[in-house]
Amino acid sequence: MVSTKRKSTQHPLEEYIQRLETGKALLKDTPENIVEVVGILKSYGVVLDAYSRNLIYISEKQFLVLFPFFKYFNGEVNPQKLLRYWWHDRINYEYAEYCMKAMFWHGGGGLDKYLDTDEFKELADRAIRARWKGNFIMLGLHKAFPEFLLEHTRQMSYYSGLGQFWRVMADIFLSLSDRYDRGEIQSIPQVVQHILDGLVTDAAKPITYSVKLAGKVYDLLPKSAGLTFLMDTGVPYVEAIFFRGTPFLGTVSYNAQEYQIPFDQAMFNYGALYADPLPIGGSGIPPTLLMQDMRHYLPDYLRKVYQSKIRKEDDVRVQICQSFQKSMFCVTTATIQGLAPHPLDTKDPEEKDVNRAYLKGWMNRFLTSRLLEVNR
């Protein structure tokens, strides 16, 4: 008699594969987790809203401004704002740029591919010539070094792409908070479902980018390019920021010549899901800026949770980072569910096999992540 029982090798994160197959999230569903995740996503939503507005402002209003001294002022420069900026009582837009550059560096997705097409080069060239119309020095330099301003234009496209992506995500997170306040969200799977619904709703939302120069509009990412929210900005964002990240952690010095950094960028694992929350607050650690920004917008119920801990709000940035990491595993769950080849709770054995292979692929990447720590 032939055994029909499927022989499966046990994955070290088998428990999480099973959780996903049964409709659960990567993060455990506990009352404190729900408070932390929703609360942190609310403050994240507020911060993302500000980041996205600034990214879009830079892409549209600071297009090829070589010395953009006031790019973080969103066009409103006055002594009062300048003093607040110097006093550091402000949103750290540098973090948004850090994410944009990480995305730009890692690439991936339709946006990255499109920026290397001849069509984009032609559009960019037109915009560059319009930007420097009458400036023979800059046009001469552009002719001598055609890649320089073109690369800047690609970067501007990423400013816009990430700005548009975060615009959508900010709304998803803020509406999640509203629903929680109304009592409609009471579990982690509901949080994941809300995020998944938001991603699916806007999945096909076109990503476009144009600049207005001397009263004329120049398209850089035209609608005809067919770039969409989910596959061309969302997935590359998750890959670049959640998984890969950049090996500039501040507290750890890597020696690339000693192969302490993987040769292949695709093997990087310095992203948000791997970030060590304890060094937060040390110099040179970019997530510190995000935690610092979110600190200003924590809802009262989350603040109470933090105040109940041993250090109260003394270590609030570490606590925020820990909550943020939990929330990012929820976003990742939604992404995994959204990109799954078949519904994860399918009963069809063949579909189940395909899903399992797909989930194992994800789990392999989670092996060194903080997945176990956030669930401890």
Next chain:
Amino acid sequence: MLSALIWIPIAGAILMGLLPASWESRRCRKIALAIAFIPFIWTLWLGIQFNTLQTHLQFVEYIHWIDWLGLNYHLGVDGLSFPLIFLNSFLTVIAIWISDRSKERPRFYYSMILLLSAGAAGAFLAQDLLLFFLFYELEIIPLYFLIAIWGGERRGYAAMKFLIYTALSGILVLASFLGLVWFSGATTFDYEPLRNQNLPIELQLALLGMLLVGLFIKIPIFPFHTWLPDAHVEASTPISVLLAGVLLKLGTYGLLRFGVGFFLDAWVILAPWLAILAAISALYGAFTAIAQTDMKKVVAYSSIAHMAYILLAAAATTPLSLMAAEFQMVSHGLISALLFTLVGVVYKKTGTRDVKVLRGLLNPERGLPLTGSLMILGVMASAGIPGMVGFIAEFLVFRGAFPIFTIPTVLCIIGTGLTAVYFLLMINRVFFGRLSEQFSQIPPVAFREHLPSLALTALIFIFGIQPAWVVRWSEAQTTALIISPALQSTIIIEQKEATGNRQLGNKQAIKQQATDIS
């Protein structure tokens, strides 16, 4: 006036003992703190009244006590003792401040601390050998109890070892004092007449030898030091602060007051050997500190190394080096108090002082960032980084001793270089790197817990930037130890003309000058 510095703590100690047994530790601590503040404020007031230009005793109190024995209640303060009186009253406040608020048997504990403070003050103020000895011995009793009752796991062993060593020290010091009085034919134990004794040099050497061994145990100097690391490790933090900051200074104070003050001729003969011993002790302390894994032991062995600089400076016997010895006492008192206080904070919060276990405590959110920062400053001060009191003290010591004992001074300079080695090893391990997971939930340090460290750090900087505020107290007096006041003005002028002149610091040359002038 000076009696208040002795009798207020003693009265306070009695008062503490009479407090209702039901009173909680927190309340007892407040009362003890209030009592300790009185001598401190009193010391500051005396400091304002003190004439720094005078070399003779000030605020003298003299009461006939036991005439047939030659023992009198004779107190006085001069430039040699005033800085140490300040250190004693200040560190007593610090020690009580940092004492655990939930101390068991608090009435007895604070009584003992106040008694300890009174004993140290009495020893510094005494102008009578027997009176000095009484106070010198008096502080042993409370310290024994403070280690034996509130110490660590091996407190019994450490306290007994301390008792045996310091009792032996007391016997040797007493024998030396008695010999000095009897053989010199003095009728009292008063300091001043004994300074002019004219005993045969062989006898002086014998008496000085006994005195030195007694004081070396107290300081301690290698190889008489073995009680100190045990005492420090087992004593609670406040007691370590008092032990390192004040009580060890009784030994070095004795070197200057009695060794140089009473046996100058014999001292000069032994000086080269004392300098060599100082160098050995400094290097031994430094190398041993490198091998330690207990933070408190690192600081304790560092203490042995740094106390040796005082011996080196005292051995050189120049006006500059003697002033340096006094400055180093103040410097070491402040720095060691700071380091022990901070080690205490680390221990209280993490439950360990093991440098192999601790890691990453400078973590800005969950570590002890201010404690770590202050520790780094304390370590820098100890290693003699400019701008802090340690630099001035060590510079003065080496500058004063180098022309007289070049090789021992160079060895001590190597020792001070090693300070950076053992302390940086400790700092690197304990405070840098990623915070260990097991210490990621340590409680925060309240501002009131930091206040003593901040006060000590402030003084370390203030005296490092403005050393004259320490030097002015003792300059005239340390010079007077080896030069008569009439000669001082002449010497100071020559000093300015020929800084670094080797002969200037040589006692024999100075004596020759004195003969020539007279």
